Amino acid sequence: MTNYKIQDIEKSFNGHIVKNFGNNNFIIKINDDEHELKIITMNSNKIEFILNQTYHRAKYLDQSTNEMNIVIDNVPMTINLHTHFDKIVYKNSGGGGSGSIKVGLKSQIPGKVVSISVADGDSVQKGDVVCTLESMKMQVQIKAHKDGVVNSIKVKETGTVAKGDLIANIE
Numbered sequence: 001m002t003n004y005k006i007q008d009i010e011k012s013f014n015g016h017i018v019k020n021f022g023n024n025n026f027i028i029k030i031n032d033d034e035h036e037l038k039i040i041t042m043n044s045n046k047i048e049f050i051l052n053q054t055y056h057r058a059k060y061l062d063q064s065t066n067e068m069n070i071v072i073d074n075v076p077m078t079i080n081l082h083t084h085f086d087k088i089v090y091k092n093s094g095g096g097g098s099g100s101i102k103v104g105l106k107s108q109i110p111g112k113v114v115s116i117s118v119a120d121g122d123s124v125q126k127g128d129v130v131c132t133l134e135s136m137k138m139q140v141q142i143k144a145h146k147d148g149v150v151n152s153i154k155v156k157e158t159g160t161v162a163k164g165d166l167i168a169n170i171e
Helices: 085-092
Strands: 002-006 012-022 025-030 033-042 046-051 054-063 067-072 075-080 104-106 111-116 129-135 138-143 148-153 166-170
Touching: 129 166
Parallel strands: none
Antiparallel strands: 002 012, 002 075, 012 025, 025 033, 033 046, 046 054, 054 067, 067 075, 104 166, 111 129, 129 138, 148 166
């Protein structure tokens, strides 16, 4: 389940797919209400869909880790995506644990390496950015899971990583 919040509206909402009928037909649940959804067309910059028998068109303007700027039916809005996304990636890549002795910092998401913030031999503190990945048009910072010295960087800029791939050894 994913948590979303529309800017300037205090209430956030949860949305997920309840049933996939195939052929781009779904039952989705937003908070406690179920809705019929049919996706007509979808590509990297727009989606046309029918929600509860009403046609809608959304155009994606730009997206970062936590925000998406879109225009829905000619109304611009900003949606704040899962507000804890960075924390979840950090925790699942080895951070947030107590007494962590793991050497390897692993990716918990697939993506393209956009930038590397450290070099072999650099000292890092727990939470320092090691590299930035791009996944599904979102940039996610991969942070050091412990204090230490970067022993070896295992990724290259513009390279790709899969979930579970080793990003760096920190000793």
